[in-house]
Amino acid sequence: xxxxxxxxxxxxxxxxxxxxxxxxxxxxxxxxxxxxxxxxxxxxxxxxxxxxxxxxxxxxxxxxxxxxxxxxxxxxxxxxxxxxxxxxxxxxxxxxxxxxxxxxxxxxxxxxxxxxxxxxxxxxxxxxxxxxxxxxxxxxxxxxxxxxxxxxxxxxxxxxxxxxxxxxxxxxxxxxxxxxxxxxxxxxxxxxxxxxxxxxxxxxxxxxxxxxxxxxxxxxxxxxxxxxxxxxxxxxxxxxxxxxxxxxxxxxxxxxxxxxxxxxxxxxxxxxxxxxxxxxxxxxxxxxxxxxxxxxxxxxxxxxxxxxxxxxxxxxxxxxxxxxxxxxxxxxxxxxxxxxxxxxxxxxxxxxxxxxxxxxxxxx
Amino acid sequence: xxxxxxxxxxxxxxxxxxxxxxxxxxxxxxxxxxxxxxxxxxxxxxxxxxxxxxxxxxxxxxxxxxxxxxxxxxxxxxxxxxxxxxxxxxxxxxxxxxxxxxxxxxxxxxxxxxxxxxxxxxxxxxxxxxxxxxxxxxxxxxxxxxxxxxxxxxxxxxxxxxxxxxxxxxxxxxxxxxxxxxxxxxxxxxxxxxxxxxxxxxxxxxxxxxxxxxxxxxxxxxxxxxxxxxxxxxxxxxxxxxxxxxxxxxxxxxxxxxxxxxxxxxxxxxxxxxxxxxxxxx
Numbered sequence: 001x002x003x004x005x006x007x008x009x010x011x012x013x014x015x016x017x018x019x020x021x022x023x024x025x026x027x028x029x030x031x032x033x034x035x036x037x038x039x040x041x042x043x044x045x046x047x048x049x050x051x052x053x054x055x056x057x058x059x060x061x062x063x064x065x066x067x068x069x070x071x072x073x074x075x076x077x078x079x080x081x082x083x084x085x086x087x088x089x090x091x092x093x094x095x096x097x098x099x100x101x102x103x104x105x106x107x108x109x110x111x112x113x114x115x116x117x118x119x120x121x122x123x124x125x126x127x128x129x130x131x132x133x134x135x136x137x138x139x140x141x142x143x144x145x146x147x148x149x150x151x152x153x154x155x156x157x158x159x160x161x162x163x164x165x166x167x168x169x170x171x172x173x174x175x176x177x178x179x180x181x182x183x184x185x186x187x188x189x190x191x192x193x194x195x196x197x198x199x200x201x202x203x204x205x206x207x208x209x210x211x212x213x214x215x216x217x218x219x220x221x222x223x224x225x226x227x228x229x230x231x232x233x234x235x236x237x238x239x240x241x242x243x244x245x246x247x248x249x250x251x252x253x254x255x256x257x258x259x260x261x262x263x264x265x266x267x268x269x270x271x272x273x274x275x276x277x278x279x280x281x282x283x284x285x286x287x288x289x290x291x292x293x294x295x296x297x298x299x300x301x302x303x304x305x306x307x308x309x310x311x312x313x314x315x316x317x318x319x320x321x322x323x324x325x326x327x328x329x330x331x332x333x334x335x336x337x338x339x340x341x342x343x344x345x346x347x348x349x350x351x352x353x354x355x356x357x358x359x360x361x362x363x364x
Numbered sequence: 365x366x367x368x369x370x371x372x373x374x375x376x377x378x379x380x381x382x383x384x385x386x387x388x389x390x391x392x393x394x395x396x397x398x399x400x401x402x403x404x405x406x407x408x409x410x411x412x413x414x415x416x417x418x419x420x421x422x423x424x425x426x427x428x429x430x431x432x433x434x435x436x437x438x439x440x441x442x443x444x445x446x447x448x449x450x451x452x453x454x455x456x457x458x459x460x461x462x463x464x465x466x467x468x469x470x471x472x473x474x475x476x477x478x479x480x481x482x483x484x485x486x487x488x489x490x491x492x493x494x495x496x497x498x499x500x501x502x503x504x505x506x507x508x509x510x511x512x513x514x515x516x517x518x519x520x521x522x523x524x525x526x527x528x529x530x531x532x533x534x535x536x537x538x539x540x541x542x543x544x545x546x547x548x549x550x551x552x553x554x555x556x557x558x559x560x561x562x563x564x565x566x567x568x569x570x571x572x573x574x575x576x577x578x579x580x581x582x583x584x585x586x587x588x589x590x591x592x593x594x595x596x597x598x599x600x601x602x603x604x605x606x607x608x609x610x611x612x613x614x615x616x617x618x619x620x621x622x623x624x625x626x627x628x629x630x631x632x633x634x635x636x637x638x639x640x641x642x643x644x645x646x
Contacts, residue, residue: 052539073545085536089558099544100553150544 001186002063002076003151004049005026009058011044018044020210023056026188026203030182032303033189033201037233039205043158046190050079056197058125062153073102075342078147079156082163084139086131086146092118093127096146103150104207110149120182132323137168144176148183155187161196176200191345198222206230221345224362228355231282234347240288240324241280241351246270249352256281258295259320276352287346288326289336290314300324307333399601404619406448408610415611426638427616437620439590440597445624447582448575451516455571456564459519463526463560464552468538478527490578502590507591514584516575522567529563529632530556565635569628576625594621 003024011019019041026032034042047053049060053071060068067075068167078099086095093114100110116122121141140160147155160176161169177200180187191197197204198218206213206221206229214226226325231239242258247270249255249263254270256279258261263280271284293299300316303323313330316324326342328334374382402418403411404427410417431437465471466478496515505511533556541551557564580592592600598617629636 050539050543052542072539072542079540079543081536081540083534083536085458085534087537087541087555098541098546102545102550146540146544297501 001029004154004186005061007057011056017210023210028186029184031202033191033197034203034207035191035197035204036207037192037280042190042207045158046158050077051075052261054346060352071185076153077153077156078150080143080147080160082159084143086142086346088131092129092142095142096149103263113149117148121145136164155185157189173291224359225357227357228351235284237285237325239282239284240286241282242322244281246279264348266348266350268350268358273358278353280351281353282349283324285313285325285327287348287363289345290326290328291343293339293341296343298342299339300342302334302336302338305336344350400618402614403612406612410611412609427612430613431616431620440592440594443526444576447512450555451575452572454517455519456568458517459522459526463530466527467530468609479522481520506585507588511585515581525563525567529560534557535608545551569632569635589609599606
């Protein structure tokens, strides 16, 4: 396991910039997820670390070595590809042994390492088979096994679960988490699935528009998003935003007033906030509750109801046109076109005109 | 699929009628071959009187015996085999390397060079034959084995086929192998080339057949009898028809010349069918 340091990395494809001034420090043994929408540059960044894409500017260090000028095979990394990339004409054993043979590892050592990885991943009985004889989940295990046997300094996972069906994805995710604990290695996962990132990673790097938007632990990213993009991208259903004006409330804290004058008390001291021509109040569904009409902050009309069993998501339309999703009990009797009251019962977030988020100081 | 399976939407009578038509067409196709085979099994003096005697005995292997007693025929057979094998190996090697290069490597002018190769498909052999003849003459390559097989190595179709096949292989396999510490050569040799075997088989078979059947260039390049290929040698016997040992002997030579090709068809018919149905490039 090794520390990974990315220093001011930039990349262009022809005239199109793909990554812009990316810097990141990953501790030895840390599991980091690159999370972002398609086209944000996360896979390109992973491929640059692997050596499959050249670096236009900046440096990559793995351990004590600068590796951005080294070929992929010389960087001490192993990668699990989205589509497995197993060699179809080789047996599973040969697939797993291929890298070790290239590294001139002794035959007995190769057999021992492959056997150990196969035992861990429970794929021993497939060793004489060809990849075409295996299911998607089994192939994914082999791809992981091929990475494990190399004992790399750094594991790279490029959307490894996206080709699996929902049930298998859940199982493989759990297995990946257990494997991580067992291997105690530095790992980078690229995904557009926030659940994967939240459940597997120590830290999440949220990327968009060629840049890192925020780096933090899963709960930091969720509870204290750096900007409106992160707040929207992380969390399902996404955070809703209401146009508000700010005035001073109790204890000097900012009070966010909706268009009809109803106000929400925030935990932010008004004095700590910068001046901004406009403000938005960010509300996650679990902070919004459905109550009887006239008893909440404002009244709203139910636009749609999603029953999820253990809870109900109620999509509300406010009188000023604003939209918001509230969470209700699984046994909720909310129905479309009903008029209900909206109560805010949980943390809210403030976003200035440039979409930057403002949070109360974190407790020390 | 079992032999009794009916195509969807067709009645049994339609299927039977279709089968009968196919049988008739197959007989029409095979009739000249049977005719040749029949004539080759008849005595020459009998055929001089009436070729209709092919439909009844007696039959004889005397014509084949005559071939085996002629040393030149074996020389021509050997020449054909050598030239066809050299052409096939050369085309497979060059087409694979060029196909890999065009499909996987980035270099200046790649697209223009590939377009130039494709343009070669549109150039008829007849238009370059005089120039080629002069060039080979100047290089003293006529009446040599390289002179017979070198022109066949220019195979734009082979380059095109292999390029398309390499392009169809996911580039992630190259990347996985590079991450596994393989060199470019090892990626090509150990990972990609084995995956192109169906295309190699198709290209190899067609190149071999085409080279074996080639008549025009060996006719120009090989002027000495000992350098004739089988096609030219057999034809030279037919041109001197009046001096030949007769029709039965000529037909036996034709069967003898076709036998290796028929063997290739029989052994590799799976690949040939896949190739002509377009399955090989998928």
